Amino acid sequence: MFGYFIGALPDFLAYFAAAVTLAALFLFVYVRLTPHRELALIRDGNSAAATQLSGTFLGFAIPVATVIAHSVSIPDMMLWGAVAAMVQLLVFLVIARLVFAGISARIAEGCTASGIFVGGIGLGIGILQAACMIP
Incomplete structure (x- = not known):
């Protein structure tokens, strides 16, 4: 068992590093493309922005996790992860x-219902994406 662990550890580290990099890139692009400034709003205690960004991130992370479990390589996972990111960006664009x-203005004003709606739709779409990405 320990031999398997040692043998699998490099693959885990490579996939985890790739997934964290992909997640950081997604968040970087997403918060730059939305009209409101999620991170500043969250720092100021805006729960609408926190809910929206958290739901959207989970809507991205769930498909990526599914792809990791079924991918044949890191480049394969990165390509499908890019698809998940584009879909989440498209979800916000369609809603907004x-x-x-x-x-977007309502989220910036702290309207929690708006944040829950956007985050929830992003999460739901992410779950649907995850199901569609399984071969």
Whole structure:
């Protein structure tokens, strides 16, 4: 058993490092593309922004976790992770531009319902993505 652990540890470390890098890149791009400044709002105690970003991040992380479990290589995982990121960005774009044009401002104002809605939709779409990414 210990031999298996030692043999599998490099793969774990490589996948984990790749996944954390992908997650950091996703968060970096996402908070730059949304009109409101999630991190500053969260620092100021805005629970709407915290809920929105947390739900969106989980909506990204769940498909990535599924892909890690089923991928054939790190590049394969990174490509599918990029798809998950693009879908989450598209979810926010559709909500903020087509469904509720003022939702970003409402999140910035601290409207928790808006944050829950955006985060929840992102999480739900992420779960659907995860199911679709299994071969």
